[in-house]
Amino acid sequence: MPEIIDRVEAFPIRVPRDVPYLGALEDGVSANSKGYFIRSRNKTIYPVNDQSVVVKITTSGGAIGWGECFASVGTHAVAHLITDVVGPFLLGRDPADVSVIYEDMYDMMRVRGFFGGFYVDALAGIDIALWDLKGKLVNQSVAKLLGGIRSDQLACYVSGLPQPTIKERADFARDCVDQGFRAIKFAAAVSFEGEVAEMRALRDAVGPDVQILCDLHWQYTAPEAIKKINALDIYDLALAEAPVKPEDLEGQAQVSAGVAVPIAIGEELRTRYEFRSRFVNRCMSVIQPDVAHTGITEFMNISRMAAGFHCQVMPHATIGLGLQQAASLQCAANLGNSPLQEYQHSVFNKNLAYINTDMKVEAGYFHLPTGPGIGAEPRPEVFDMVFDA
Ligand code: MG
Numbered sequence: 001m002p003e004i005i006d007r008v009e010a011f012p013i014r015v016p017r018d019v020p021y022l023g024a025l026e027d028g029v030s031a032n033s034k035g036y037f038i039r040s041r042n043k044t045i046y047p048v049n050d051q052s053v054v055v056k057i058t059t060s061g062g063a064i065g066w067g068e069c070f071a072s073v074g075t076h077a078v079a080h081l082i083t084d085v086v087g088p089f090l091l092g093r094d095p096a097d098v099s100v101i102y103e104d105m106y107d108m109m110r111v112r113g114f115f116g117g118f119y120v121d122a123l124a125g126i127d128i129a130l131w132d133l134k135g136k137l138v139n140q141s142v143a144k145l146l147g148g149i150r151s152d153q154l155a156c157y158v159s160g161l162p163q164p165t166i167k168e169r170a171d172f173a174r175d176c177v178d179q180g181f182r183a184i185k186f187a188a189a190v191s192f193e194g195e196v197a198e199m200r201a202l203r204d205a206v207g208p209d210v211q212i213l214c215d216l217h218w219q220y221t222a223p224e225a226i227k228k229i230n231a232l233d234i235y236d237l238a239l240a241e242a243p244v245k246p247e248d249l250e251g252q253a254q255v256s257a258g259v260a261v262p263i264a265i266g267e268e269l270r271t272r273y274e275f276r277s278r279f280v281n282r283c284m285s286v287i288q289p290d291v292a293h294t295g296i297t298e299f300m301n302i303s304r305m306a307a308g309f310h311c312q313v314m315p316h317a318t319i320g321l322g323l324q325q326a327a328s329l330q331c332a333a334n335l336g337n338s339p340l341q342e343y344q345h346s347v348f349n350k351n352l353a354y355i356n357t358d359m360k361v362e363a364g365y366f367h368l369p370t371g372p373g374i375g376a377e378p379r380p381e382v383f384d385m386v387f388d389a
Helices: 075-090 095-108 117-138 166-178 195-206 222-233 249-258 272-280 291-308 323-334 345-354 380-385
Strands: 005-015 036-039 044-047 050-059 064-070 153-159 183-187 211-215 237-241 263-265 341-343 360-362 365-367
Touching: 005 075, 005 117, 005 345, 005 380, 050 075, 050 117, 050 345, 064 075, 064 117, 064 291, 064 323, 075 095, 075 117, 095 117, 095 291, 117 291, 117 323, 153 323, 166 183, 166 195, 183 195, 183 237, 195 211, 195 222, 222 237, 222 249, 249 263, 249 272, 272 291, 291 323, 323 341, 345 360, 345 380
Parallel strands: 153 183, 153 341, 183 211, 211 237, 237 263
Antiparallel strands: 005 050, 036 044, 050 064, 153 365, 360 365
């Protein structure tokens, strides 16, 4: 008798951290009673601690699949959508039908206008858990189920330099290069001395052969972004990320056509439908889907669509426990157009202690986890970190 889905659970978790993601709070800024604050330069809300939703799906035979949703804010809203809205419809279904289930879940809320946002984030964690389950039931990795593993070692870039001063950030970048990393990304939202000063200091520190990427954090108009990227490229900029606001498609296309540096966008997008017009209008040459927003099914749909437009895929890595990182690597290991992965060192290393996996980063490479499914499971202590709204 085939195994059917018997239980769908969602756990809002909060993993403590000493220094907030991207670095310490600015002077005069403090977290509110819910543990959130806003970074002034990109006007974006961040949690002080790492928050996400862990999804657990259990079959009639007792097999368990694990997933994780992007839910760094509004964490309980995502969990509620899983347990209250979508989960009950999954009971009795065959977990091997994962892509069909993803599309059925997506269809449920389309005409209400929920084809993005928190709703699709909820679907992402379910989809990852179903792929994990499907892999475990046939004792195969997700990458194998997706069609095969091109490489079990994936080159990655060091994302974010959370030290307080430009000198310390440059020293940190140099240390990373000494450990074998060949690419570094800095974040404009915390480049308080200005991106060009930061770029110059980093280039001096790492030498000519290391790729330097810059996340512009959606801060500029198209003409401002073009000017900024050209100024950064004096020091050989490998990639400019998120130059203009996500709603400004024409601006994205203008920047992409106006500079010689590859433009990357898309960490905030969730579906083929959101990416489609950006591909058609050549808004970027690199896309950055995040599996914790898209799920595995749609991540692969988007990435294969990218190949049709000769775009590369450099997956975004969010604030999470690490189950989502394992899922992302399973996808990337299969793709022929994913040359570089994002390594969120300040999140990944700390939270690796809470999952059972042999996934690791060494000398500039992610090692794809072995084992069936996504190759990572939460440890029991994760469930001590479930928090109330
Ligand atoms: Mg980014």
